[in-house]
Amino acid sequence: MILPLASGVIAPVAPGDRPAFWAVTGRLGGHSRGEFAHANLAQHVGDDPDTVVRNLEELAGLVQIQGRELALMQPIHGNGIGRVTHAGMVHGVDSLVSEKCDLGLVAMGADCVPLVLYGSRGVEKPIISAVHCGWKGLVAGVVTATIAELRLRGVNEIQSIVGPAICGSCYSVSPDRRELVRTSTPADVSQAALGVAGGIDVRAGVLAQLARESVSSSVIGGCTFENPETLFSYRKNRKTGRQGIIIAMRENQERS
Numbered sequence: 001m002i003l004p005l006a007s008g009v010i011a012p013v014a015p016g017d018r019p020a021f022w023a024v025t026g027r028l029g030g031h032s033r034g035e036f037a038h039a040n041l042a043q044h045v046g047d048d049p050d051t052v053v054r055n056l057e058e059l060a061g062l063v064q065i066q067g068r069e070l071a072l073m074q075p076i077h078g079n080g081i082g083r084v085t086h087a088g089m090v091h092g093v094d095s096l097v098s099e100k101c102d103l104g105l106v107a108m109g110a111d112c113v114p115l116v117l118y119g120s121r122g123v124e125k126p127i128i129s130a131v132h133c134g135w136k137g138l139v140a141g142v143v144t145a146t147i148a149e150l151r152l153r154g155v156n157e158i159q160s161i162v163g164p165a166i167c168g169s170c171y172s173v174s175p176d177r178r179e180l181v182r183t184s185t186p187a188d189v190s191q192a193a194l195g196v197a198g199g200i201d202v203r204a205g206v207l208a209q210l211a212r213e214s215v216s217s218s219v220i221g222g223c224t225f226e227n228p229e230t231l232f233s234y235r236k237n238r239k240t241g242r243q244g245i246i247i248a249m250r251e252n253q254e255r256s
């Protein structure tokens with residue numbers, strides 16, 4: 001079985017809320033071998049396809065849904081949002097948004113930041129989201145675009161869970177790239193992301209974006225580069241797997 005780094009449930013607070021289960025994974029558990037050992041979730045990295053399917057089924061099990069009821073994405077480091085109503089792969093987006101119950105939304109990464117959001121709407125059903133954000137996503141504003149989408153659809157309170165990512169000390173970049181982050185994000189976001197000389201701490205930038213939108217956040221997992229036993233890091237290994245984060249909303253038991 002895939003062993004999550006952490007998992008939990010967002011409990012209903014408002015009348016329309018549904019509970020949402022979430023889990024954050026690393027390398028542990030799962031069935032992949034070699035450079036993909038053990039809990040690789042991505043099909044595009046060269047792992048055995050049947051093994052990845054098995055890992056994904058176990059990922060679904062972590063949030064108590066059926067193995068095939070997963071919405072996945074093939075991100076392009078942009079700010080596009082996929083509005084999903086059923087399982088399957090969504091190409092060319094870095095964010096998935098849904099109000100469907102019993103559907104798992106998945107974001108993956110191996111240095112980039114995977115995160116999920118839960119937006120409460122009071123008497124209406126909540127909306128959930130999974131987002132993939134690297135430095136380009138920070139610049140493109142995929143997290144803020146997702147928050148804006150949730151607010152457009154009536155969400156008034158948002159919680160987030162943010163998964164493991166490479167830290168600023170381990171992610172040294174060109175001055176040009178730092179300059180792009182500095183000029184394209186608000187001062188508090190760029191200050192957080194560029195706090196380490198020569199590097200970008202994307203997760204710190206994402207957390208600053210969440211904070212300035214009054215979104216509460218829980219952070220799970222450390223630096224991907226520094227923890228090769230438990231986390232996949234693309235910068236460290238190039239040929240490697242992907243960890244992930246999943247969220248799935250459930251109907252209230254008394255309603256089903």
Ligand SMILES: [Zn+2]
Nearest residue numbers: 167170223226
């Ligand atoms: Zn690090």
